[in-house]
Amino acid sequence: MFAQHLPSFDWNPIILAVHEDFYEEKLDWNLHQLLPSQLRIEKVNAFKTTKPRLIGDIGLRGFFQLYKRAKQLIEDEHIDFLHIPVPSFYVSLLGRWLHHSTGIKYGIDYIDPWVHRFPGSDKIFSRHWFTTQIAKFLEPIAVKKASLITGVAEGYYKGVQDRNPDLVEKCVFAAMPYGGERADHDKVESMHLKTYLFEKKPGKIQLVYAGAMLPKAYAPLDRVFTAIANYLDIFTDLEIHFIGTGNSANFATGFNIKPIAQKYGLWQRVIFEYPARIPYLDVLVHLNAATGVFILGSTEPHYTPSKVYQGVLSKKPIWAVLHAQSTACAVLAQAGAGVVLEFDGEADLDKISKTLRGSWQAYQNFSLQYDFPKVNKTEFKKYSAENVTAILAESIEKASAMQ
Numbered sequence: 001m002f003a004q005h006l007p008s009f010d011w012n013p014i015i016l017a018v019h020e021d022f023y024e025e026k027l028d029w030n031l032h033q034l035l036p037s038q039l040r041i042e043k044v045n046a047f048k049t050t051k052p053r054l055i056g057d058i059g060l061r062g063f064f065q066l067y068k069r070a071k072q073l074i075e076d077e078h079i080d081f082l083h084i085p086v087p088s089f090y091v092s093l094l095g096r097w098l099h100h101s102t103g104i105k106y107g108i109d110y111i112d113p114w115v116h117r118f119p120g121s122d123k124i125f126s127r128h129w130f131t132t133q134i135a136k137f138l139e140p141i142a143v144k145k146a147s148l149i150t151g152v153a154e155g156y157y158k159g160v161q162d163r164n165p166d167l168v169e170k171c172v173f174a175a176m177p178y179g180g181e182r183a184d185h186d187k188v189e190s191m192h193l194k195t196y197l198f199e200k201k202p203g204k205i206q207l208v209y210a211g212a213m214l215p216k217a218y219a220p221l222d223r224v225f226t227a228i229a230n231y232l233d234i235f236t237d238l239e240i241h242f243i244g245t246g247n248s249a250n251f252a253t254g255f256n257i258k259p260i261a262q263k264y265g266l267w268q269r270v271i272f273e274y275p276a277r278i279p280y281l282d283v284l285v286h287l288n289a290a291t292g293v294f295i296l297g298s299t300e301p302h303y304t305p306s307k308v309y310q311g312v313l314s315k316k317p318i319w320a321v322l323h324a325q326s327t328a329c330a331v332l333a334q335a336g337a338g339v340v341l342e343f344d345g346e347a348d349l350d351k352i353s354k355t356l357r358g359s360w361q362a363y364q365n366f367s368l369q370y371d372f373p374k375v376n377k378t379e380f381k382k383y384s385a386e387n388v389t390a391i392l393a394e395s396i397e398k399a400s401a402m403q
Contacts, residue, residue: 001181001385002392003039009393014079015041016070018062022046026250028279030191034184044069059088067094074102081396082106083148089114089135092142099145107148107172107399110156114139115163140164147399148172150392153327155301172402174395177327179388180309180380188284195289196282197274198241205367207294207319210243210283211307213256216298220321222260223349224296225271227356229264234357237364238270240294243286246275287314292367293338294319299346301325309383312337315372319363321352335379339363 006013020027022045035041046062047055055061073079082104086092092114095106115135120128143149143164151157154175161168198206213221228235246254254275261271278286287293293311301323308328311318318338322329323345332338341359343351381387 001179002389004036004181005386005389006393008386009390011081011393011396013039014073014077015039016066016073017041017043018046018058018066019043022048022061023058024049024056024250025277028281030193030279030281033191034181034187034281042069042073057088057090059086059091063090063094066091067097070094070098071102074098074104079104081400083109083392083396085109085111086114087112089142090138093138096142096145105147105399105402106145107150107396108143108146110149110151110160111178113156113159115159143167143171146171147402148174148395150174150176150395152177170402172395172399174391176388176391176395177309177383179383179385180313181385182313184281185284185288185313188281188288191281193281193285195286197243197278197286198239198272198289200289201239203237204239205237205291205364206239206241207292208241208243208286208290209245209294209296210287210310211245213242213245213296214298214300216300217296218260219299219346219349220343220352221257221296223352224321224356225260225264225266227353228266228270230353231357232265232270235270235360238360240271241286241290242271242273243283244275244277245273246277248275250276252276284310284314287311287316290314290316292317292319292363295322295328295338296320297322297326297328299323299349301345308332309380312375312380317363317367317370319360321356321359331379331383335376337375337380339366 003013003015044062044065046058046065049056082095082098084092084095084106086108092108095108098104099106120126121132123129140163143160149157149160149171157173200206242257245256247256248254252275255273256275257271257273258267261267287310293314293316295308295311295318308318318332320328320332320338320340322340322342324342329340329342332340339359339362341352341355343349
């Protein structure tokens with residue numbers, strides 16, 4: 001999305017990536033069709049995964065190859081700025097190293113927080129514990145000379161500011177949630193892609209939740225399932241289809257939602273799960289085929305699900321359970337695009353189970369009257385891919401001008 005719109009703001013992007021032959025995930029060539037035809041993409045090799053698998057992270061396996069080619073591009077073509085989206089978190093270290101060797105200014109885009117506590121982090125010598133300790137050690141090194149830090153929302157980089165206070169005065173910070181691209185939805189229609197995970201059922205309200213489950217979203221999910229199980233007669237028309245929520249991108253039986261649904265007797269009655277990730281355009285196809293979109297936030301206030309904006313572009317009404325401080329709450333309300341059940345963090349989780357029934361009934365009424373042309377799209381214009389790219393371009397300009 002950035003690559004499509006950066007030229008409009010006088011920035012010519014060159015994409016540097018590891019060659020797809022070294023990916024572990026299934027390739028999505030339909031996604032490739034969304035790229036601008038003139039986009040320049042440079043590809044490097046990486047070390048292959050070993051058996052037994054010791055290192056899977058593509059950023060680590062391709063680190064030295066990426067560095068070598070990046071340095072060559074910077075020196076030969078006088079590149080003005082290096083923009084590094086993470087994860088992979090380890091590639092952020094390329095910014096510091098390339099700044100040292102070439103003087104180039106660089107920025108890091110926090111799609112996810114790097115130093116982050118999640119279930120298992122407190123268990124000493126566990127994998128999650130080691131990951132957290134490594135992150136605490138490496139992040140200050142990576143960001144020390146950064147000129148720009150961006151994130152999906154301010155909360156994604158707030159911890160970086162707290163841990164590295166010197167950065168606040170010498171670095172540009174900007175929040176730019178990933179926007180939606182209307183052209184992608186139009187492309188789906190022209191490609192004639194079909195749904196394959198579920199079929200429409202007369203009389204059923206079929207909602208789609210698409211995307212990974214964050215660790216701190218399971219507690220709200222449990223309360224949602226509790227309420228549905230307690231008032232099952234109220235939810236007889238509901239189906240929620242969870243897509244790509246498994247514990248591994250390609251593991252078709254790596255269920256995360258199914259065990260919880262089974263505990264409450266909801267599996268294959270109200271709740272359905274397809275654990276493996278599916279291609280981006282296939283997600284859009286299933287969103288378009290659904291009755292509506294289900295959005296689930298986490299107990300962290302900074303979590304702002306970018307899938308909200310994709311849901312709106314699918315022209316379907318949204319039913320959301322979100323932290324009250326999530327920016328998506330106000331946007332959905334002001335736009336008239338959905339019904340939101342708000343809760344105020346971990347201490348307020350019981351509100352979900354107590355009020356979900358009423359929220360569902362409100363959503364049913366809302367759906368009957370939903371008229372996409374009447375949605376206040378002005379609220380979402382700032383979340384379009386073009387407008388979000390404008391934020392990035394302006395931020396790079398500011399960072400480039402800093403001494």
